[in-house]
Amino acid sequence: MGIDFSHSIDEIGDEHVGTSIDTPLREDAFEMDDDLKIELIEKHFKEIMYVLGLDLTDDSLKGTPKRVAKMYVKEIFSGLNPKNKPDAKLFENKYKYNEMLVEKDITFFSNCEHHFVPIYGKAHVAYISNGNVIGLSKINRIVQYYSKRPQVQERLTMQIGNELKEALGTEDVAVVLDAHHMCVSTRGVQDVNSSTVTSFYSGKFERDENARAEFMKYISL
Numbered sequence: 707m708g709i710d711f712s713h714s715i716d717e718i719g720d721e722h723v724g725t726s727i728d729t730p731l732r733e734d735a736f737e738m739d740d741d742l743k744i745e746l747i748e749k750h751f752k753e754i755m756y757v758l759g760l761d762l763t764d765d766s767l768k769g770t771p772k773r774v775a776k777m778y779v780k781e782i783f784s785g786l787n788p789k790n791k792p793d794a795k796l797f798e799n800k801y802k803y804n805e806m807l808v809e810k811d812i813t814f815f816s817n818c819e820h821h822f823v824p825i826y827g828k829a830h831v832a833y834i835s836n837g838n839v840i841g842l843s844k845i846n847r848i849v850q851y852y853s854k855r856p857q858v859q860e861r862l863t864m865q866i867g868n869e870l871k872e873a874l875g876t877e878d879v880a881v882v883l884d885a886h887h888m889c890v891s892t893r894g895v896q897d898v899n900s901s902t903v904t905s906f907y908s909g910k911f912e913r914d915e916n917a918r919a920e921f922m923k924y925i926s927l
Contacts, residue, residue, distance in 0.1 A: 727864050729786065729855055736787060740779050747775035782817060785854030792847035794873035796838040806917070808832045808924045809845045818889045819856035827885030827901065830925040833870060834878035834910060834917075848873065859885055859904050867906030877909030880921050 738746075752771040755762060762768055784790050812829040829849045852865040867881040882905045891898045910917045 727861060727868070729857075729861070729865075731786065740787075743779050744772070744775040747778055748772045751775060781854070782815070783855055785851045790851065790854075792844055792851055794840055794844045794848065796840055796873075796875070799835045799837055799839045803839075804835060806832050806834055806920060806924075807839070808921065809842060810925045812846050812849050814849050814853040814883075814885075816853040816855070816857045816859075816862060816885075818887060819858060821889040821893070822856065823888040823892065825857065825859060825885050825887050827883060829866065830882045830884075830921075831866070831870065832880040832911070832921045832924070833874055833876055835874070836876040836878070838875060840874055844873075845870070859883055859887075859902055863904040863906045867908065871908060878911060878917075879906070879908050880911040880918070881906040882922075882925060 748771040751774050752762060755767065755771065760767055762771075808830070809832075810828075810830040812831065814827060814829050816825040817823065818825055831845055831849070848869050849866055852862055852869065863881055863883050866883075867879055870879045870881070871877060882903065884901055884903050886901050890896075890900060907918060911921065
């Protein structure tokens, strides 16, 4: 699905536009190293602050461009770089546990790609082993990796689900995200109470209503 570019950005406005399951990246996205990216972002963010009328000689502000640049590259958008992708090592399921495993209430922080303001909430994940298991912390790390990039929630949900399928070698995966969007609560309609829920079901969770119901029962406890 692509965007109809006959519409201007102003016409698109607050519409929830998404272009692809993959994060839209240029082919040369990683030709610059992190140090150069930080240097360039610092320079441009300093210009933004100057245009806003801020006094960059003030002790409180003069370090802000560098801090923002480091935060963008090393922290909140570090999931853009594939070198930061977690290594999801599998282990033999020696206990022969073949029931549903649920990891719920995984806190995540992301950023809306339309306004670059935070999205935050909880991720709930389930899978059924096909003979191998994954360390529980790796599930959290996969959620965090895909969260740390400009996102729309629908894409984030699908990226987490597809990565877990590949990492675990099983089709039986479920993901539910329940998140608050600061672009809704702090601007526009300024609704501070609403949240957005998205889901991903594959394999048994897609085919079997009882499996989905069991998953939803666990995450609502």
